[in-house]
Amino acid sequence: MHRRESIASSTSWSPPPPGSVLFMCDAAIFSELSKFGAGVVALNSDGQFVIACREANYGSPNPELAEACALRRAVNLACEMGCYSVIFASDSLSLVQRINSHVRDRSLVGAVVSEIKDGMSNILISRVKFIRWQSNVLAHNLPKSCLICNGLCVFTSTP
DSSP states (O other): OOOOOOOOOBSSOOOOOTTOEEEEEEEEEEGGGTEEEEEEEEEOTTSOEEEEEEEEEESOOOHHHHHHHHHHHHHHHHHHHTOSEEEEEESOHHHHHHHHOOSOOOSHHHHHHHHHHHHHTTSSEEEEEEBOGGGOHHHHHHHHGGGSOOSEEEESSOO
16 A cells, blocks of 8 residues: 655654665755756665665756655665665655645646656655755765766665
8 A cells, every 4th residue: 555644854863664764865956067966865774774876967957846856766766676665755845745745736846746756656655754954964965976976876885
């Protein structure tokens, strides 16, 4: 059974329930280069590293669209790994609210949100929660490295 639910914001990191994986994501925008990056870090219920990635993209999106692209990357990575119980965490409250809304959004961000929801429907149990940026430091640092790299880089051990 697939479910989508909202969880109150966290001020400190807490592990996902046993058997679940927490995918934290974030984005960084480099306007002067017309480039932006996405970063994703996955941790298991023991707080141990599972996988991470960073992806450099070209364009100058607004912050919410960049955050949506980072969350889409997290969902795609979880699907590729075959995860069945996932919590996705983002420090973009407006994006989390869009994901948890049942209202159809016809904006550009809404198109990415639709892709995220489609991807989440392939995961047995998934939810999206808002976390404060202070709790998202691991994912926050990865997209910054996209300033000097191109394309997708997946890490199977701690970067």
